[in-house]
Amino acid sequence: MTDLILFEQRERIAILTLNRPEVRNILSGEGMTEAIVNAIDRLSAAADIHVAVLTGAGTAFSAGGDLKRMLATATARDPNTARRNYVEGIQRIPRAFARCEVPIIAAINGPASGAGLDLACMCDIRIAAQSATFSESFVRIGIVPGDGGSWFLPRVVGLPKALEMSLTADTLDAGQALRCQLVTRVVPDAELMPTALAFAERIARHPSPAVRMTKTLLQRSLGMTLDDTLTMTSAFQALAHTTAEHKAALEQAVEALNASKRKP
Secondary structure: OOOOEEEEEEOOEEEEEEOOHHHOOOOOOOOHHHHHHHHHHHHHHOOOOOEEEEEEOOOOOEOOOOHHHHHHHOOOOOHHHHHHHHHHOOOHHHHHHHHOOOOEEEEEOOOEEOHHHHHHHHOOEEEEEOOOEEEOOHHHHOOOOOOOHHHHHHHHHOHHHHHHHHHHOOEEEHHHHHHOOOOOEEEOHHHHHHHHHHHHHHHHOOOHHHHHHHHHHHHHHOOOOHHHHHHHHHHHHHHHHOOHHHHHHHHHHHHHHHHHHHOO
């Protein structure tokens, strides 16, 4: 059986690839949730991984859910069973992303629709190919964002834009996504992975404990008071001061400072 998620490590950078190009990397189906959750959990467990890039095989990032499968079970589901299937199924993915300490860059290589767009929003940074498109398309087929999109999207683009995207289900091109800050940069298709990997390297060169704790602080601060954030910050900072990476980085900084002073 072909791996549903390809996991490649290049020194300090992990590359995760959704590997169902024949169905445009839909997230439904046997084993897909488990594969994504396991891959994301693997990142935090690996001390030598500083940052990850998530992309899709083929021409799509992810088309979201399986419409044919939905049609086959439409109106036939018991509501309690359906709710439990979401909790025990696809909703495990946003929980995995939320607990992941490693920064994840989405390299969006094509359409990101429905749950596929929400998956991109679960990542920390989004870079798009010029051919990428974006659609929060759930209302188009009479459902709501069951994977947590109503939580992630407003935190990325703001509530007014999230409402516009969610209620109209309109498709945005890459330029529109850039203007509303859904993505931070748009590059030619051929330059997507080189750009994402170069950006990842800019993160990976820094001490991993500080990078992981900084990501956690920024994420948690959105739901915390200033006092609680400062309390967590003081604890993290105390830990950071004890790491070998901190000492090594200080030694390099002091050496560079001394070298600059020695120049005529």
